[in-house]
Amino acid sequence: MKRFKLQGKSSAAVATVSLVVAVVVIAVAVYMLWPAKPAECRFELQASLDKPYYRVGDEVSLSIVIRNLNDTATTQTVEVKVDDEVVYSEDVEIPASGSKTVAVGFKAEKPSTITVTVGEDSTTLSLEVVRCVTDFWGRDIEIPYNVERVVVLAEYEIVYALGAWDKVVGVSKYAYTNPVMCALKDINISEVPSPGSSWSLNVEELLALDPQVVLIYGFSGRTAETVEQLENLGIKCVVLELNSLDDIYRLIRLYGQIFGKEDRAEELIQIMNQTLDMIRERTANIPYDERPKVIHTWSKKLKVTGNMGVINDLIELAGGVNPASELEGKYVTVSIEQIIEWDPDVIIIWGIAKYGVEDIMNDTQWQTISAVVNGRVYKYPRGICTWSPEVVVLALKFAKWIHPELFSDVNVQEVADQLFMEVYGIPSPFEWEP
Amino acid sequence: MKKLKLLVLAVLPIPAFFFSLVIGQFDIPPLTVYEIFFTKLFNPLISSPWPPAYEVVVWNIRLPRVLLALLVGASLSVSGTALQGLFRNPLVSPYILGLSWGANFGVALSLLIPLPFSPQFMAFSFGLLAVFLAYSIAKVRGETPVISLVLAGVIVSAFFTALQYIAKFFLDPQALQGLVYWMMGGFYLAHWDDVMVTCIPIIFSVVMLSLMSWRINVLSMGDAEAKMMGLNTELNKVVIIVLATVMAAVAVSVVGTIGWVGLIIPHLVRMAVGPDHRKLIPLSATVGAAFLLVADDLARSITTYELPVGILTTLSGVPFFVYLLKKTKGRSWS
Numbered sequence: 001m002k003r004f005k006l007q008g009k010s011s012a013a014v015a016t017v018s019l020v021v022a023v024v025v026i027a028v029a030v031y032m033l034w035p036a037k038p039a040e041c042r043f044e045l046q047a048s049l050d051k052p053y054y055r056v057g058d059e060v061s062l063s064i065v066i067r068n069l070n071d072t073a074t075t076q077t078v079e080v081k082v083d084d085e086v087v088y089s090e091d092v093e094i095p096a097s098g099s100k101t102v103a104v105g106f107k108a109e110k111p112s113t114i115t116v117t118v119g120e121d122s123t124t125l126s127l128e129v130v131r132c133v134t135d136f137w138g139r140d141i142e143i144p145y146n147v148e149r150v151v152v153l154a155e156y157e158i159v160y161a162l163g164a165w166d167k168v169v170g171v172s173k174y175a176y177t178n179p180v181m182c183a184l185k186d187i188n189i190s191e192v193p194s195p196g197s198s199w200s201l202n203v204e205e206l207l208a209l210d211p212q213v214v215l216i217y218g219f220s221g222r223t224a225e226t227v228e229q230l231e232n233l234g235i236k237c238v239v240l241e242l243n244s245l246d247d248i249y250r251l252i253r254l255y256g257q258i259f260g261k262e263d264r265a266e267e268l269i270q271i272m273n274q275t276l277d278m279i280r281e282r283t284a285n286i287p288y289d290e291r292p293k294v295i296h297t298w299s300k301k302l303k304v305t306g307n308m309g310v311i312n313d314l315i316e317l318a319g320g321v322n323p324a325s326e327l328e329g330k331y332v333t334v335s336i337e338q339i340i341e342w343d344p345d346v347i348i349i350w351g352i353a354k355y356g357v358e359d360i361m362n363d364t365q366w367q368t369i370s371a372v373v374n375g376r377v378y379k380y381p382r383g384i385c386t387w388s389p390e391v392v393v394l395a396l397k398f399a400k401w402i403h404p405e406l407f408s409d410v411n412v413q414e415v416a417d418q419l420f421m422e423v424y425g426i427p428s429p430f431e432w433e434p
Numbered sequence: 435m436k437k438l439k440l441l442v443l444a445v446l447p448i449p450a451f452f453f454s455l456v457i458g459q460f461d462i463p464p465l466t467v468y469e470i471f472f473t474k475l476f477n478p479l480i481s482s483p484w485p486p487a488y489e490v491v492v493w494n495i496r497l498p499r500v501l502l503a504l505l506v507g508a509s510l511s512v513s514g515t516a517l518q519g520l521f522r523n524p525l526v527s528p529y530i531l532g533l534s535w536g537a538n539f540g541v542a543l544s545l546l547i548p549l550p551f552s553p554q555f556m557a558f559s560f561g562l563l564a565v566f567l568a569y570s571i572a573k574v575r576g577e578t579p580v581i582s583l584v585l586a587g588v589i590v591s592a593f594f595t596a597l598q599y600i601a602k603f604f605l606d607p608q609a610l611q612g613l614v615y616w617m618m619g620g621f622y623l624a625h626w627d628d629v630m631v632t633c634i635p636i637i638f639s640v641v642m643l644s645l646m647s648w649r650i651n652v653l654s655m656g657d658a659e660a661k662m663m664g665l666n667t668e669l670n671k672v673v674i675i676v677l678a679t680v681m682a683a684v685a686v687s688v689v690g691t692i693g694w695v696g697l698i699i700p701h702l703v704r705m706a707v708g709p710d711h712r713k714l715i716p717l718s719a720t721v722g723a724a725f726l727l728v729a730d731d732l733a734r735s736i737t738t739y740e741l742p743v744g745i746l747t748t749l750s751g752v753p754f755f756v757y758l759l760k761k762t763k764g765r766s767w768s
Contacts (some may be wrong), residue, residue: 300612335458
């Protein structure tokens, strides 16, 4: 009985003691293992950007919050570096047990790493930057800063001239027959896949090429739908619609932006201006009423260039007057009587037209027109693109046709070869002087 | 009075002709136009006292265009009249048997693949092919019931429409524009060559169908009645269909598909002179010729641009048919 009692007493005591010991041990262990606040860490540093990403040229606003954990106020040097460039460096006083917010502003230029250093602490953020381009429909489009995969359904040769061909993963089917593309030495255009053209696009094939950006013409009535469809799939579309000589400059600059080749784009424009300035110098002072009347005919003899488009600008630049510019549009079908009434001095035929100089010279209906009487009907080389740098060669050829006396010293072939060499690194694939 | 009406309808193309000669962008005094026309007509080798451009405009531009419009107008409406009489169906036009869609496909094909044939030839042969197909589909036990012929025309048209869309898909935009312009039809490219090519088959067919017009009268009473009267119905039908189709195909191949002329004019003339084809056929030739000529005058003078005349004929044809439908209260013509 006593033994039992004793036993009972002692077991209760043991349990109490061991509980106390356990609590002490755990307390000690927790005390020992609790992460000790390092003596040297006296700040808490937080840095944040006001937007998830920026467009090139946007103002970046970086805010840095420094919390002082010490009992005493202190002065620290705050330094902000974008990549390796210091954009902010100042001494900042931080009150005791308080916090200080520092706002830093700078311009976003390219994707980079931001390093914020306060005393011996530092933190890094990445700065996301996209390019923003404005297409010919006036839409602002954000594209990756470094585009890697682009499908080019329009003006592929400019991409090559910019030196960005390695970014092209697909082209328009018309590239396969483009004389410039076929003449290039270091690429084999027929090996580049094609999802069709701006007018008939196979969206599935386009998706298979996995492009980030698609460059597409806006002339087709269905472009808006296609663009919407592609943009819903996360593919950026840049729509191009060229209606004048100035639009070519705009296009080259736009392509320069997209591919990050702005300097080369300005270089191409420089190359174009050399020839254009030479033409302007010689033709600009011809009085309006002394300028020959020039018409340009498209796929049919009676389809002429109206007041819109590059060709109309070229005629004017080359010192001619386009009588059809009284009519609205790029392609205008008129009657033969209208053409006889205009009585053009020079007729220039579209390079791709299925009829030639002979077809107009031998047509009984055209026989009284001055251009036919004087044998001044011309056709330019097939496949020459009017929306590329080589358009200036065409301008020069126009000028020489319209004003042979002013340009007798100019050899168009030589100018063309030099320009093609500078732009594409090949001599002109077109014959300019018969 | 009735004789006067017939006479007026018969000579309608003559005032239309002289009126059309003075219409055009190029400004020539009307009297000079007639002077040039008659001088050249009776004395072609005379050295011209007027500017050379005048002579080219009158003789090489306006005259072929006017003549071509007359020929095509006559061709389409005579073809329509003959086929409507033959099929006893007011909806029949030269295009109902698939001619226009076959011709369109022929042109699309010639734009798509380089062939040694001209688009005109392709239009002509595919137009005929389409009608031939429709005729063979419709032929049941040596006979061609009207309803199956019309249905076969719908089938063949649908088939060639589909083929043409395939061709269109592969055409580049510039060539496509050419095709669209061709499909709408127009005389703006008219040359003497076109007049030469079309005049013989069209005049031949108009004369032949005028001579056969009493047979069309008999056939229009129905196959059984015609047989009872001792007419070889199938042979006559084939000859009439071939003549009507060839003349329309020739017209279509040169100027494109000009709609509704072959549908409106037969109705108009039938309303004016009654159902006797001996009067109907020659009069629809003259009225159709005058109608298309005036439509083309409008097409070339409304704007500085050239409007396709097919748009005008279709636009004027639609309200006319609505009127006709309301007036007959949907009852078929008999």
